[in-house]
Amino acid sequence: MSPNYATRQIFDRYEESLLANYLIKCAQLHHGLTPKAVRKLAFEFAKANKKRMPQSWEANKSAGQDWLTLLLKRNQGIAIRTPEATSLARSMGFNRPIVTKFFNNLEELYERYNLGPTNIQGGPTKM
Structure with missing residues (x-):
């Protein structure tokens, strides 16, 4: 017999996926x-959804470190780290007009040098 830890989980799969997707979305918006x-x-x-929680959660007003560790094991697509500062220039430089200009320039290069999908490689190339 093996222990069934799922019976002690606070959130069901759907709720946990909502939480994981929110964390991913925050990271994509430069707000990890x-x-x-x-x-x-x-x-x-958990409190908003009236979930049963360990007493330590209520006392500390936060989930435990072990809960976070297990969340990350179950959702390997997310990684929680202390966020690093993103420079304002870098953040502001990533906008629709700049990205559109990049892809327009890329398309122009493809046409100029008659490049196709077979010419694309993963690393830097010499022209």
């Missing part, structure tokens, strides 16, 4: 959350 902020978010999410 710290591990402590993720644990606090999980507590607030």
Whole structure:
């Protein structure tokens, strides 16, 4: 017999996927959350959904470190780290007009040098 840890899980699969997708979306918007902020978010999410929680969650007003570790094991597509600062110039430089200009220039190069899908490689190339 093996232990069934799923019976002790706070969130079901759907709720956990909502939480994981939210964390991914935050990271994509240059607003990654710290591990402590993720644990606090999980507590607030559980409280809002009237979930049964361990007493330590109520006392600390956040989920435990072990909960976060297991969340990351179950959802390997997310990684929670202390966010690094993104320069304002880099953040502002990633906008629709700049990206559109990049792809227009790329298309022009493809046409100029008659490049097709077979000419694309993973690393830098010499022209």
